[in-house]
Amino acid sequence: MKIGIVGAGHIGGTAAKLFARAGHPVAVSNSRGPASLAPLVASIGSNAKAVTSEDAVKFGDTVLLAIPYRKMDQLPAVGLFAGKIVIDAMNPYSAVGRVMDLGDSTSSEEVAKRLPGARLVKAFNTMGWNTLASGSRPGYEDRLVVFIAGDDAAAKSTIAKLIDDIGFASIDTGSLRDGGRRQQPGSPIYGRPMTAREAKKILG
Numbered sequence: 001m002k003i004g005i006v007g008a009g010h011i012g013g014t015a016a017k018l019f020a021r022a023g024h025p026v027a028v029s030n031s032r033g034p035a036s037l038a039p040l041v042a043s044i045g046s047n048a049k050a051v052t053s054e055d056a057v058k059f060g061d062t063v064l065l066a067i068p069y070r071k072m073d074q075l076p077a078v079g080l081f082a083g084k085i086v087i088d089a090m091n092p093y094s095a096v097g098r099v100m101d102l103g104d105s106t107s108s109e110e111v112a113k114r115l116p117g118a119r120l121v122k123a124f125n126t127m128g129w130n131t132l133a134s135g136s137r138p139g140y141e142d143r144l145v146v147f148i149a150g151d152d153a154a155a156k157s158t159i160a161k162l163i164d165d166i167g168f169a170s171i172d173t174g175s176l177r178d179g180g181r182r183q184q185p186g187s188p189i190y191g192r193p194m195t196a197r198e199a200k201k202i203l204g
């Protein structure tokens, strides 16, 4: 599966390495331009290339959004995302690190509103990048969980398979609204590496 990555920092860069290592071609992008990503691309190898954000979206069958949530308005044109599976890894922090007040809404619902036509899956939100970088396990025993949520069952199962490919277990927390809320900053599963067994106990 070709994966375009918008935002190749801690989370996007780490995910790019894992996806490429699992055999998926990746196109990474950031705000400073492809040349600034030469070291990352060199460290990943032949499965990676650096492009503009627009070209990363065009490249991907799946697109990972890993820029600061507050910069969502700077994403490439909405039309480019139509029909694509889009992974929203963004958490709603302000520039000073406070969780933004979204009222009754949740961050991925806001992303879905911004990108109508995209097949949105919330994933990679609750795990810190350093755990993602080092927590992959080849066997199935005691894998760490990457939570997913969304309203498109087929898109969720594609992302569950991708998570499996990179050595983690996926757990579906539900719809974008309810499952998204279960993954928000401050929730019991946020920022706590855990196995599927532990996660199921917490989620009931």
Ligand SMILES: NC(=O)c1ccc[n+]([C@@H]2O[C@H](COP(=O)([O-])OP(=O)(O)OC[C@H]3O[C@@H](n4cnc5c(N)ncnc54)[C@H](OP(=O)(O)O)[C@@H]3O)[C@@H](O)[C@H]2O)c1
Pocket: 006, 007, 008, 009, 010, 011, 012, 029, 030, 031, 032, 033, 053, 065, 066, 067, 068, 069, 071, 074, 075, 089, 090, 091, 092, 093, 124, 125, 126, 127, 128, 129, 130
């Ligand atoms: N860090 C974590 O452990 C963690 C865990 C889960 C989820 N998240 C979420 O993942 C997102 C990224 O966090 P991070 O820690 O990876 O941040 P980061 O290391 O600062 O990386 C952010 C990336 O986004 C790029 N970017 C910023 N504005 C952009 C734009 N307009 N167009 C394209 N690329 C742009 C940056 O590129 P430049 O450097 O060129 O500006 C950089 O590559 C956030 O929403 C965060 O809440 C983070």
